[in-house]
Amino acid sequence: MEKSPRVLGRPRHDEKAKPTQEVVLLTATNLFIKKGYKNVSMDDVARACNVTKATIYYYYPTKGDLYTSSLVGMMERIRFHIEQILNLPNPFKERLEQLVEVHLSATVDIDMKNFMREATMNLSESQLKKVHASETAMYETIERSMQLEMDRGTIRQGNAQFFAHTFMVLMSVGYFKDGEGISLFQTSREAAKEITDFFWRSIEN
Amino acid sequence: MEKSPRVLGRPRHDEKAKPTQEVVLLTATNLFIKKGYKNVSMDDVARACNVTKATIYYYYPTKGDLYTSSLVGMMERIRFHIEQILNLPNPFKERLEQLVEVHLSATVDIDMKNFMREATMNLSESQLKKVHASETAMYETIERSMQLEMDRGTIRQGNAQFFAHTFMVLMSVGYFKDGEGISLFQTSREAAKEITDFFWRSIEN
Amino acid sequence: MEKSPRVLGRPRHDEKAKPTQEVVLLTATNLFIKKGYKNVSMDDVARACNVTKATIYYYYPTKGDLYTSSLVGMMERIRFHIEQILNLPNPFKERLEQLVEVHLSATVDIDMKNFMREATMNLSESQLKKVHASETAMYETIERSMQLEMDRGTIRQGNAQFFAHTFMVLMSVGYFKDGEGISLFQTSREAAKEITDFFWRSIEN
Amino acid sequence: MEKSPRVLGRPRHDEKAKPTQEVVLLTATNLFIKKGYKNVSMDDVARACNVTKATIYYYYPTKGDLYTSSLVGMMERIRFHIEQILNLPNPFKERLEQLVEVHLSATVDIDMKNFMREATMNLSESQLKKVHASETAMYETIERSMQLEMDRGTIRQGNAQFFAHTFMVLMSVGYFKDGEGISLFQTSREAAKEITDFFWRSIEN
DNA sequence: TATGAATGAGGATTCATTCAT
DNA sequence: GATGAATGAATCCTCATTCAT
Incomplete structure (x- = not known):
């Protein structure tokens, strides 16, 4: 039996079908983003994945672990996304603007503060530690860029960490919707422009 | 775990005691701020007030109503606070700084975005409407000040509503704590200074 | 101070206003008929009467007592109604028909079996006894008429009590509505005719 | 009051035991018949089945659904029972009598009007629809027989649906008990005889 | 790998009733 | 007479989790 480059016969299941564990994680992530930790039950996740609760527990020992993951x-x-964009050769301001726009275009309001709050409230010490590590890594990616541009003299001297955080919260302004569901901006394009401009005024040299 | 031997019926009126309804509201507010809607049960509120759940329902027909209130x-x-500070005669920048400091000093992280998210997720149409009205009123108070200062030429022209929102989210940076619980700033005094400075760079004329 | 036949001055409240106790009883009766014992709360009654629960308890020491009354x-x-109609000088069949029609016209389905069941299930011994007494009295009124007409030879010999009961349950057929809310008869006039005719065939001589 | 030391998770399968879902339904049915919808709590059902409430909810998503089922x-x-008896080769009157007797012998007072009332009062639209469908099917089974016998000339012409309903309510007379718990008849045998006789007089040709 | 069946611990809400005023 | 404020016990339902198969 030589090894053929393609398996002979029809693969048992859909070749392209993502492995269950991944499906679960992705589905759960979407639900958590949309509704928050407490408003998503393991049943909800199971239903959305078309598997049983037990299957989910097979891969993730507790709801907290699933949330952590x-x-x-x-x-x-x-973080990867941010890194990619920030590593482009464009001028820094342009890169920031692009970053904001890409972020805001991602349908839903990804609000870090929110996630961290729910994490703090509901996760165990060890789970929380992992989440915090990722959070820090994410912010550090931005920080490094900020620091680099400071060193280059593109932007003024200042606390890079503080800049990273202000940048992130300013982005969240783009998500705001009032009682009638009306955003502050017509398009995410415009939002990105305004927000970046606002941010830039504070950090430019 | 001692069970207080409370009696049925209307208790003899204690002159100096705060009316129960108020106690409930205040206690609930603190709990909600600290732990969020879903992490506070009516039982929790009752226990913290030293009354029974039924008493709470006597004043607030549903948990959603309590949260709304x-x-x-x-x-x-x-809003009242903001208005008071913004109406002082000091220079605008000083007033903003004061505002930030007062806000950050108020024990806990009062993050509007968070509250609004939980509201959206858990309240009824009509409850949500009330909350949105208050939110709008709050932002408008800041907007009016911004507009006034624009007209006066203290700050540059721009979208006052956008400014109000950026101001509010920038404040929330002061609350950030990393995995070790370390804030970006040593004192709220310093936080206020940095945040206001950052904001001011963007809006000054 | 001689006693004047009419009190001088304007009576404190609306002269015509029914005494509270009566209002409560009538209101409660309607609610119980419409929704049944368990589906009517003391709060419901209070609200419908525009008084407080405590007021109701002032007049009726328990919900069971209110239901009993x-x-x-x-x-x-x-019973009074039945007696009046059965004492008219018309032929017996006509009187029965009239009875059915009057009963069916009274908006809601007054189903004795139902009331008695809820009574049995929810009232105390002594309360139940009172209800049973009234029920018996009611049936006996019909029985007496039946017996009288048997003696007169208008209808065939038989168990008068049995006849009274069959008469009552046959009436309830007039109330039947199917899933679409469609009755077996177009009008209560017609229902009365059909039902009485059916009953009469069984008891005529 | 001994708490059975039941364990978590799926129990080892007992071959001969009836499936839980069925046990639940049967137990619930008995309770509902005996005490009515509102007087039976899910806890009652659970206790009677020796399972936990959660188990019941595993099979029946709401109390209303359980009642519906x-x-x-x-x-x-x-309906099945009725059909069987009515399809026997005996003379129609005999079959009716048998029907009444069998029905009355079935331990408890199965009063359709009652159930339908509780259903109307407590079920959702869609649940109610199911119940109504079953009710209609049940009555139609009797109707068909009535119609058949009309066509055969065994009984007089008339509204078969009306006949079906009068038949059913007349049966319920057999269940009547007065305040002392005394029935109108000594035996269900006798009750069946009297009731059928009464009914027959009205429908015979 | 995946599931079906079950649990225990809450959690929101209702309700009859009480009692000082 | 009438009420406002409070209670305790239920009641319906949800949910994370467990475990034999």
């Missing part, structure tokens, strides 16, 4: 995964993806 | 009350107090 | 009152009124 | 099941069984 969701947050960590999400933050890692965001 | 808490939020509305809180926002109204904040 | 309601049932007894209702049955007494029905 | 109970009623539907019951009516279906009755």
Whole structure:
């Protein structure tokens, strides 16, 4: 039996079907983002995944672990995204603007403060530690860029960590909707422009 | 775990005691701020007030109503506070700084975005409407000041509503704590200074 | 101070206003008829009467007592009604028909079996006894008429009590509505005719 | 009051034991018949089944659903029973009598009007629809027989649906008990005879 | 790998009733 | 007479978790 480059015969299940564990994690992440930790039950996740609760427990021993994995995964993806954009060769201001726009375009309000709050409230020490690590890593990615640009003299001297945080919260202004569901901006394009401009005024040299 | 031997019926009126309804509201507000809507049970509130759950339901027909009243009350107090400070005769920047400092000193992280999210997720249409009204009123108080200072030429022209929102989210940076519980600033005095400075750079003329 | 036949001055409240106790009883009766014992709370009654719960308890020491009074009152009124109609000089069949029609016209389904069941399930011994007494009195009124007409030879010999009961349950057929809310008869006039005719075939001589 | 030391998780499968879902339904049905919807709590059902409330909710998502299933099941069984008896080759009157007797012998007072009332009062639209469907099916089974016998000339022409309903309510007379718990008849045998005789006089040709 | 069946601990809400005023 | 304020016991339902298969 030589090894053929493609398995012979029809694969048992859908070749393209993502492994269950991944499906669960992605589905859960979306639910958590949309509704928050306490408003998502393991039953909800199971239903949304078309598997049983027990299956979820097979992969994630507690709801807290699932949440932890969701947050960590999400933050890692965001961090990766941020890194990619910030490593582009464009001028710094342009990169920031792009960052904001990409972020705001991602349908839902990804509010770090929120996630961290729910984490603090509901996770165990060890779970929380993992989440915090990811959070820190995420912020540090921005910080490094800020520091770099400071060193380059593109932006004024200042506390890079503080800058990273202000940048992140300013982004969240783009998500605001009033009682009638009306945003402060017409498009995320415009939002990105305004927000970056606002931020830039504070950090430019 | 001692059970207080409370009796049925209307208790003899204690002159100096605060009316129960108020006690309930205040206690609930604190709990909600500290732990969030879903992490506070009516039992928790009752216990913290040293009354029975039924007593709470006597004043607030549902948990959602209690939350609504808490939020509305809180926002109204904040709005009043903001108004008072912004109406002082000091230079605008000073008033803003004062505002930030007072806010940050208020024990806990009062994060509007958080409250609004929990509200959206858990309240009924009509309850949500009330909350939104208070929120709007709060922001408008700041907006009016911003607009006034624009007209006076103290700050640059711009979208006053946007400014109000950026101001509020920037404040929340003062609350940030990392995994070790370490804040970005040593004191709220310093936080206020840095945050206001940052904000001011963006809006000064 | 001679006693004047009419009190001088304006009576304190609305002269015509029914005494509270009566209002409570009538209101409660209607609610109980419409929704049944367990589906009517003392709060419901209070609200419907525009008084407080405590007021109701002032007149009726328990919900069971209120229900008892309601049932007894209702049955007494029905008994009185029945007696009046059965004492008319018309032919017996006509009187029966009239009875059915009047009963069916009274808006709601007054189903004795139902009331008695709820009574059995929810009242105390002594309360139940009162209700049973009224029920018996009610049936006996019909029985007496039946017996009289048997003696007169208008209807065939038989168990008068049995006849009274069959008569009552046959009436309830007039109330039947199917899933679409459609009755077996177009009008209560027609219902009365059909039901009486059916009954009469069984008891005529 | 001994708490059975039941364990978490799936119990080892007992071959001969009836499936839990069925046990729950049967137990609930009995309770509902005996005490009515509102007088049976989910706790009662759970206790009677020796399972936990959660188990019941595992099979029946709401109390209303459990009631619906109970009623539907019951009516279906009755309908089946009725059909069997009415399809026997005996003369129609005999079959009716047998029907009454069998029915009256079935321990408890199964009063359709009662169940339907509680259903109307407590079930959701969709639940109620199911119940109504079963009810209609049940009555239609009797109707068909009535119609058949009309066509055969065994009984007089008339509204078969009306006949079906009068038949059912007349049966309920057999259940009547006065304040002392005394029935109108000595035996269900006798009750069946009297009731059928009464009914027959009205419908015979 | 995955599931079906079950649990225990809450959690929101209702309700009859009480009692000082 | 009537009420406002409070209670305790239920009641319906949810949910994270467990475990034999």
